[in-house]
Amino acid sequence: MRLNNLFTSKRLRWFAAGIVLFNGFFPAVWIFFTSLKNEVELTAKPITYWPQNPVLTNYIAAFRDQPLPGYLLNSAIVSILSMLLSLFISALAAYAIARLNLKRRNLILTCIIAVSMFPLVTLMVPLFEIMRSLNLLNSYVALVLPYTVLNLPICTLILVSFFQDIPRDIENAAMIDGCTRLGALWRVVMPLAAPGVFTAGILAFVNSWDEFLLSMSMNAAVAYRTLPVGIQMYQGEFSFPWPTISAALVIALVPVVTVILIFQERVVSGLTSGGLKG
Amino acid sequence: MIKCAATSCLAILLAGFVQFTAAQSAPPVPVNLKVYVGGQQRPDLMRELFAQYSAAHPGVKISLEIGGATSELNQKYLNMVLTAKDATLDIFLIDIIRPAQFAAARWAEPLDAYFGKDAEAELSRYLPAYREANTVNGKMVALPALADSLFLYYRKDLLAKYNEQPPTTWPELARIARKIQQSENNPNLQGLSFQGKAVEGAVCTFLLPYWSLGGEIIRDGKTSFERGKAEAGLEMWRTMVSEGIAKKNVAEVGTDDTRKEFQAGKVVFGVIWGYAWNHFQGGADTRVKDKVGVVKLPAMPGGKAVSCMGGWNWAVSAYSKNKTEAVSLIRWLSSPYVSKQLALKGSFHPVFPAVYQDPEVLAAVPWFADALPVVESARPRPVTPVYKAISDALRINTNTVMAGVKTPKEALDEIEQRVARALR
Amino acid sequence: MSQRSLRDRILDPSETALAWALLTPAILFILAIVAYPVSKLLFNSLFDVRPALGVPITFVGLDNYATALSDSMFWRAVKNTLIITFVTVPGALVIGLGLAMLANMPFRFRSPIRLALLLPWALPLAFVGLIFAWFFHSEYGIVNDVIRRFGGEPQIWFNSPALTMMAICIATIWKTSSFMALILLAGLQTIPASLYEAAEVDGASKWTQFIEITLPLLVPSMLVALIFRTLTAIQSFDIPFSMPGPGEETQTLAMYIQINTVDYLDLGYGSTLAVFMFMLSMATTFVYLRYVRGDKD
Secondary structure (H helix, E strand, O other): OHHHHHHHOHHHHHHHHHHHHHHHHHHHHHHHHHHOOOHHHHHOOOOOOOOOOOOOHHHHHHHHHOOHHHHHHHHHHHHHHHHHHHHHHHHHHHHHHHHOOOOOHHHHHHHHHHHHHOOHHHHHHHHHHHHHHOOOOOOOHHHHHHHHHHHHHHHHHHHHHHHHHOOHHHHHHHHHOOOOHHHHHHHHHHHHOHHHHHHHHHHHHHHHHHOOHHHHHHOOOHHHOOHHHHHHOOOOOOOOOHHHHHHHHHHHHHHHHHHHHHHHHHHHOOOOOOOOOO | OHHHHHHHHHHHHHHHHHHHHHHHHOOOOOEEEEEEEOOOOOHHHHHHHHHHHHHHOOOEEEEEEEOOOOHHHHHHHHHHHHHOOOOOOOEEEEEOOOHHHHHHOOOEOOOHHHHHHHHHHHHOOOOHHHHHHOEEOOEEOOEEEEEEEOEEEEEHHHHHHOOOOOOOEHHHHHHHHHHHHHHHOOOOOEEEEOOOOOOOHHHHHHHHHHHHOOOOOEEOOEEOOOHHHHHHHHHHHHHHHHOOOOOOOHHHOOHHHHHHHHHOOOEEEEEEOOOHHHHHHHOOOOOOOOOEEEEOOOEOOOOOOOEEEEEEEEEEEOOOOOHHHHHHHHHHHOOHHHHHHHHHHHOOEOOOHHHHOOHHHHHHOOOHHHHHHHHHOEEOOOOOOOHHHHHHHHHHHHHHHHOOOOOHHHHHHHHHHHHHHHOO | OOOOOHHHHHHOOOHHHHHHHHHHHHHHHHHHHHHHHHHHHHHHOOEEOOHHHOOOOEEOOOHHHHHHHOOHHHHHHHHHHHHHHHHHHHHHHHHHHHHHHHHHOOOOOHHHHHHHHHHHHHOOHHHHHHHHHHHOOOOOOHHHHHHHHOOOOOOOHHHOHHHHHHHHHHHHHHHHHHHHHHHHHHHHHOOOHHHHHHHHHOOOOHHHHHHHHHHHHHHHHHHHHHHHHHHHHHOOOHHHHHOOOOOOOOOOHHHHHHHHHHHOOOHHHHHHHHHHHHHHHHHHHHHHHOOOOOOOO
């Protein structure tokens, strides 16, 4: 009985919520504070949290030293395109694996997952050769294609798992109504698997957003540089200007946070009315 | 009709003749040279220089590709594209530790053939150590561009206050530092700051006392490790830490940490590269303006004063399609004129002793007078294609000794093992 | 039935034909991007390939593999990788599950909670390591500051391999628990509320509901999350690279592969190490996949 009360007690909920908030926000808040500090203050003892004399010079430097908006745009384009392409291809593949009469399903699934088992660094030189021979270096395509392939495993697996959860009767009902198989996939199954679709989408997006090695190798030109590579350029040979880099990170976080806030409703609540439950 | 045919023939001949002469006097086919420079190598200054060259050499267009911010990132990128035999880059600016690797991998075009009979006259103008560092197996593979060295920066105000002269040996430095630390009564004042973090600078940390005692890493392509000298060197650093002259967490101290702490006035002696000077004199929040002197690094007892050489060099890609023009460009970029420009505008250290003593340069950068003897005492790190593996062996193990995780003996065992495998 | 016209076969293909048609884009993409690099990798592992040293490419059979097995640095890298895997995978699962359940609760301030959940995702991975390295700095880091304020003994974290591993695991769990939470949250959404209602009516406590309803129905999502979390843990690179311990004591397998491949340009040995990593990943995946349940009919 006491344990039961423990879980429902309001105080525990607030405490737990507090932990979640702290866990998620703390490093971001720290970066924000750092972006307002002077370099010297970072090595002051005892260490300071809120800056003693907040300054905005770091933000000016962040924009001045590197074409930050350009980097953001490139990252966004590459991430969105590879996310959409991944979702499309993996939806088709996941449907085949989850629904259709296919021998050796597990083998196929394993082969797809096997793609993520090779560390990217070992595939780099041949990949670079491929892109170069196709004259695709320093372009969006050079990144979108590999990122799509790298995201295929996780997107496929998530979608397989969600597709399997949807009862067959629903599609059969749709097909009796005159839908083709593929029509059933797009109009019935995908919407019902919406939480899975959005989850896979966000994961594909963030994986592409984070990627550093391929981007540095393929798109070395400033015009096509993506964010992780771009932020690294603020460094000096020996120096690591935390205040400027923090400012750049804050600027880089704003669009991503906005996107997250817009889409988090969709991620968390699927279409839970009718159809599936009860 | 014959008149018609004759006129047409004449017209055709005339047209051909005009075209022929036009082709003879037409400007040469424009050449596009692509130069790869690190993000922190003052690409803005480089652009100015390239504009000057293009103006004087019509038909040669130069474009800049800006690479990663650090030497490491540059190298990873170049390693990858050159292994894939990429031909888009004509010229690179490479770190002083790379020419040997570029030569062995045949990524750099050997330059001797292009110099012709001017070779000796031109090449002997450089600081000898730089010429040596760029000559691999008797072939010149890169031309020196920028020089650098480790300096001993010291607080001349503090030394003057306690009536001390800059030290010439490490024990003397320890004595002076201890005296100042005790008398100043400032618990945050470090006597000595050096690199214990496993960055490239830690290779120099290892080599400074070792070289001072006459040790070598490679002789004639084989390891020639002298453990006694190496142990003495590592012990010297450990004593600095155990006596409180250097901080306990020196294994966390990287190059810029030393610079920042010195700039904040917390250090008496600092072992740092040349870039620090401008920060000390002109940086924001500097507390040591006009209080800094530079001097040669101390020697081990009974040894010589040596320093570790840094710097950058111009190389031409072996895959380039415009080698002749590229070599002409780097010969110009590596000339005393350009060296002087870079010194005046970017405070880069020249690679020619003559330029250090140029009155204009001295007027703009007076500390070069003190810097020259230090730069002349600098030695290149082991010139071998497998330098990266050797660098890792030395800096990793120096770091573990400074962190107290390994004893010097264990560290040296591993160094010997790894260097041997690297040279296999 | 087997005499259908071509037109009919295209417009209404049999299941197997359709399945393969749907799989084709994925297969094509994978082959185009991955086939050449992977085959080159396997090829290189059987040769001595050191292009930057002017050494001719020679066939060495399984020599590279033998060298790796007797290489103490290889085993150290494997050990470190396994430590990270065995600590951060369950760690991220537990914390991720907690975070997911909290985000699923009806709570007045849902948006900040969900933002807090996803924010670790938004920080580029390369910088998470650097940020935590700064947090654990012995002089200027907040971890030691907090320890000092509580009267404890501040440590030089990066002077000790054990403490460094602890710091690396904390940073990794922080970053990846969001990943787990995201997938588990989507899974939680598919559990019908009616099941809980029925359990309430039967008088089951919240804890029992959790054990009997939530966990079993979350198993599919957990497996998906675990497979990829494990694969990424085996390939840990960015965070351990940015938070180096003393020397190379905390080097992971991915770091060792990178050094050999990109820095030393020992492509033969680097490829061999990558094959070992592949084998490790494959073994783990097989174990997991045996538990992925079949189609629900």
